Amino acid sequence: MFMLLLFLSIFLHQASSTRLDEPLALSFSFPTFDPSSCTNGSLICMGSVTAGNGYLSLTPEPNNNSTSSSSALDQVGRVLFPVPVSAWSTSISTTFTVRISPFPNHNVSGDGMAFILAQDNSTSPPSSTGSYLGIMDSSTQGGVVKQLAVEFDAFMNEWDPDANHIGIDTISVMNPVASKSLSTYGIDLKSGRNIKVKIDYHGWKKMLQISMAYSGDQLVSILNQSIDMADTVPSTVFVGFTAATGKVPESHQVLDWTFSTIPYLYPHGHGSKLEKVKTILLIVVPVIMGLLVVLVCFLPSFQKYMKRRKEMVKQKVDIEIRSRTAANVPKMFTQNMLAKATHNFSKGNLLGTGGFGSVYKGTLKDDPPTIIAVKKISATSKQGEKEYFAEICTIGRLRHKNIVQLLGWCHEGEHLLLVYEYMSNGSLDRYIGKCFLDWETRFKILTGLASALLYLHEDSGNPVVHRDIKPNNVMLDEEFNAHLGDFGLARLLQDDAAMTTMLAGTPGYLAPEVGFTGKSTPECDVYSFGMVVIEVVCGRRSKGIMDENSLVDYVWNWYGQNEVLKCVDQMLGSEFDEEQVKRTLMVGLACLHPDSTQRPKIRKVVQIFLNSDEALMDLPETRPSAVYISVSSTGSTTTNVESKSAPQLPSLESSIC
Numbered sequence: 001m002f003m004l005l006l007f008l009s010i011f012l013h014q015a016s017s018t019r020l021d022e023p024l025a026l027s028f029s030f031p032t033f034d035p036s037s038c039t040n041g042s043l044i045c046m047g048s049v050t051a052g053n054g055y056l057s058l059t060p061e062p063n064n065n066s067t068s069s070s071s072a073l074d075q076v077g078r079v080l081f082p083v084p085v086s087a088w089s090t091s092i093s094t095t096f097t098v099r100i101s102p103f104p105n106h107n108v109s110g111d112g113m114a115f116i117l118a119q120d121n122s123t124s125p126p127s128s129t130g131s132y133l134g135i136m137d138s139s140t141q142g143g144v145v146k147q148l149a150v151e152f153d154a155f156m157n158e159w160d161p162d163a164n165h166i167g168i169d170t171i172s173v174m175n176p177v178a179s180k181s182l183s184t185y186g187i188d189l190k191s192g193r194n195i196k197v198k199i200d201y202h203g204w205k206k207m208l209q210i211s212m213a214y215s216g217d218q219l220v221s222i223l224n225q226s227i228d229m230a231d232t233v234p235s236t237v238f239v240g241f242t243a244a245t246g247k248v249p250e251s252h253q254v255l256d257w258t259f260s261t262i263p264y265l266y267p268h269g270h271g272s273k274l275e276k277v278k279t280i281l282l283i284v285v286p287v288i289m290g291l292l293v294v295l296v297c298f299l300p301s302f303q304k305y306m307k308r309r310k311e312m313v314k315q316k317v318d319i320e321i322r323s324r325t326a327a328n329v330p331k332m333f334t335q336n337m338l339a340k341a342t343h344n345f346s347k348g349n350l351l352g353t354g355g356f357g358s359v360y361k362g363t364l365k366d367d368p369p370t371i372i373a374v375k376k377i378s379a380t381s382k383q384g385e386k387e388y389f390a391e392i393c394t395i396g397r398l399r400h401k402n403i404v405q406l407l408g409w410c411h412e413g414e415h416l417l418l419v420y421e422y423m424s425n426g427s428l429d430r431y432i433g434k435c436f437l438d439w440e441t442r443f444k445i446l447t448g449l450a451s452a453l454l455y456l457h458e459d460s461g462n463p464v465v466h467r468d469i470k471p472n473n474v475m476l477d478e479e480f481n482a483h484l485g486d487f488g489l490a491r492l493l494q495d496d497a498a499m500t501t502m503l504a505g506t507p508g509y510l511a512p513e514v515g516f517t518g519k520s521t522p523e524c525d526v527y528s529f530g531m532v533v534i535e536v537v538c539g540r541r542s543k544g545i546m547d548e549n550s551l552v553d554y555v556w557n558w559y560g561q562n563e564v565l566k567c568v569d570q571m572l573g574s575e576f577d578e579e580q581v582k583r584t585l586m587v588g589l590a591c592l593h594p595d596s597t598q599r600p601k602i603r604k605v606v607q608i609f610l611n612s613d614e615a616l617m618d619l620p621e622t623r624p625s626a627v628y629i630s631v632s633s634t635g636s637t638t639t640n641v642e643s644k645s646a647p648q649l650p651s652l653e654s655s656i657c
C-alpha cells in the first residue's frame, strides 16, 4: 500500500526572517511504491519508468516473451520528486533500497543506475542510454548541465575500474569526481539482492558520504568525497533516480526511499530566483507555522503571566515565610494532599516525564493557593529510589536563587513524591531552536546557570556535582530566570564510592573523561555547561542531524576563521551585543576542552559573565584534539592525548553511547 509522508517543517527563524533565499527543511518518505505513485503527482515518472508491485522499475522488466528482450534495450528512465529541494547550505540525508538484476538467460547485463540531484524537472536526454546511465549525454556533459549523480555502475566501460562500482559524477560520467569498486566490500550490484544505500551530505563540512549494504546488514561506509554543492548544482534541485540500458538488458528497481534536508543557515546564503512553488512555501507556510509557534509558545505563558502575576507575588511571600519558619527544611506532605493537588495525578496535570518519573502540576489549597510541581518517581525501579533520596539529600539543603527549590517530599507506601516550586516557563530545551528568546534573556539564563554551578561546586559548604547539566534540567520562571533542577544524579564530592559506581549523565553532554575514569568531577559539569552555552547561543541542539562533535566543530570552524559570530542563532538577527556574544562563545569552547585540566573553573566563568573587563582564557586556533582511549584485553584503560589537531577524530562520546 502506497504511503506518502510529506513534512514541510520550517524553522521559526525563517518565519521571522524576511530573506527568501534561505533553504527550506524538507523531508518525505516512500516506504513502498504503487501504480498511482507515477500517476497522481507524487512523483514525476519519465521515460521507461513504471511503478507497481511495491517498487519503481526504472527500465523495463523481463517478460515471458522469449522471442524478444529488444524492447528492454537502449532504454532510459528518470523519476523525480516533484518539489524542488534546497541544495546549498543544507545537510541532506537520503536512504533507499535498490535491486539490479540481469535478465534470465543473459550472462551479461548493463548498464546501471544513479541517484541524481538534477537542475530541473526535465527528462533524461534521449541519447543518455547505456553507459550514460540516463544522467547526461554527449551534448549535456562538460558542465552544460549542473547536476550531481551517484552512480551504481554494473557495466565495465574503458574508463571504469570494474563492472561493480559506485561513482560520483558532476560534469562527466567518464571522468567521475570519485569512484570506488564494491568488490572489496562483498557487495555485488548485479546480484539481484536488495541493496540499501545511504547518502549523506554534510552541509558545513561539504562532505558527501556514501554507505551501502545488503538489506538487513549493517551499513558500511564506502566513499567520502568532499564536494561543494554551491559550485556543483543550482541552489534548488530535483532529486530522484535515473537508469539506462544499452545493448544488453538489465532491470533497475527502487523499493523504498526516504529523503530529508536540514538547512545550515549560513548567514549569507546564496540567493537565487525562486520558483513559484518555493515562493509559496516560503511565504505562506512559514507565516502559518510562525503564527502557530508564537501562539503555542507565548499565549499560554502570557495568559498565565497576566492571571498569576498577583498570585505569584503572594506565593513568593508565602514560600519566603514558610522557608523561614521551617528553617530551610523541606516539609513532609501526605499522599492525600498531593493527590488532591494534582487531581489524582491526572493526565491534564502532567508537565513532563523523564529520568525516573513524571512531573505533575498541582495546586495546594493553602491561603493563598500555592502552585507546585510534583515529581512522582516510579516505585518499581531501584534506581528511582536511589534518585529520590539523592535528591532529598542534596537539593533539600541547598538554597540558591538559581536552583529549583525543593518544598517537600512524601514517602507513603510505594509512593515516592517530591514537591518543588512551579516554574511557569518550563524547561530551556523547549526554546532552543524553537522559540524566540532575546539575547539579554539568553545571557541571563547562562549567567544564572553558571551561578548555580558555582554555588554547587564551591559555595554550598559541601561541594556537590550535578552530573546531568542539560537544557531539560534548566527550568525557567516567569521572568525567565534559570533554576537548575533534577538533582537525581547529583553527588556530594567527597562521596567517592558513589561517583565511580555507574556511568551517569546524558550522551551529548557527558565529558569525554567520564568514559574511562567513571568519575564525575566539577570539571565534568563545566563541560556539560559549555555544551549548553553553545546550544543556547547557536540556537541548535547538539543532537539531531549533527552529533555533539559536529556542533562543537561547527563553532570551532567559524572561530578558526575569525568569524565566530556566524554561528549565532539566526533568530537573533543582529539584535545582540557582539562583544558579549563572542566572549560567551569563547567561554563555551573553553569549557568544552577535551582535557579536563584545561577547562576554566566555574568561578572564572561567572567572573567573565558578570564583568566585561575580565580577561578571557587563551583559546587555541583550532579545536583541541580529542582524547583517545584504548581498552586493553584485561579491561584496563589507558589514555593518551594526541597532539595533532583533528576535528574528525572518532569521538569518545559516540563510542560510549
Ligand SMILES: *[C@@H]1O[C@H](CO)[C@@H](O)[C@H](O)[C@H]1NC(C)=O
Binding pocket: 002, 003, 004, 034, 036, 037, 040, 041, 042
Ligand atoms: C497518491 O495516491 C496515494 C494512494 O495510492 C495517496 O496515498 C497519495 O496521497 C496520493 N498522492 C497525491 C499527491 O495525490
Ligand SMILES: *[C@@H]1O[C@H](CO)[C@@H](O)[C@H](O)[C@H]1NC(C)=O
Binding pocket: 062, 063, 064
Ligand atoms: C513468467 O512465467 C513464470 C511461470 O511460468 C511466472 O511465475 C512469472 O511470474 C512470469 N513472469 C512474468 C513477468 O510474467
Ligand SMILES: *[C@@H]1O[C@H](CO)[C@@H](O)[C@H](O)[C@H]1NC(C)=O
Binding pocket: 063, 065, 067, 068
Ligand atoms: C512478444 O514479442 C513480440 C515481438 O516483439 C510481440 O509482437 C508480442 O506482442 C509480444 N507478446 C507479449 C505477450 O508481450
Ligand SMILES: *[C@@H]1O[C@H](CO)[C@@H](O)[C@H](O)[C@H]1NC(C)=O
Binding pocket: 107, 108
Ligand atoms: C555468455 O554466454 C555465451 C553463450 O550463451 C558465451 O558465448 C559467452 O562467452 C558468455 N559470456 C560471458 C561473459 O560469460
Ligand SMILES: *[C@@H]1O[C@H](CO)[C@@H](O)[C@H](O)[C@H]1NC(C)=O
Binding pocket: 044, 082, 121, 275
Ligand atoms: C517542472 O517545473 C516547472 C517549473 O519549474 C513546472 O512549471 C512544471 O509543471 C514542472 N513539470 C512537472 C512535470 O512537474
Ligand SMILES: *[C@@H]1O[C@H](CO)[C@@H](O)[C@H](O)[C@H]1NC(C)=O
Binding pocket: 209, 221, 222, 223, 224, 648
Ligand atoms: C567517512 O567518514 C566517516 C566519519 O566522518 C568515517 O567513519 C568513515 O570510515 C569514512 N569512510 C571512508 C570510506 O573513508
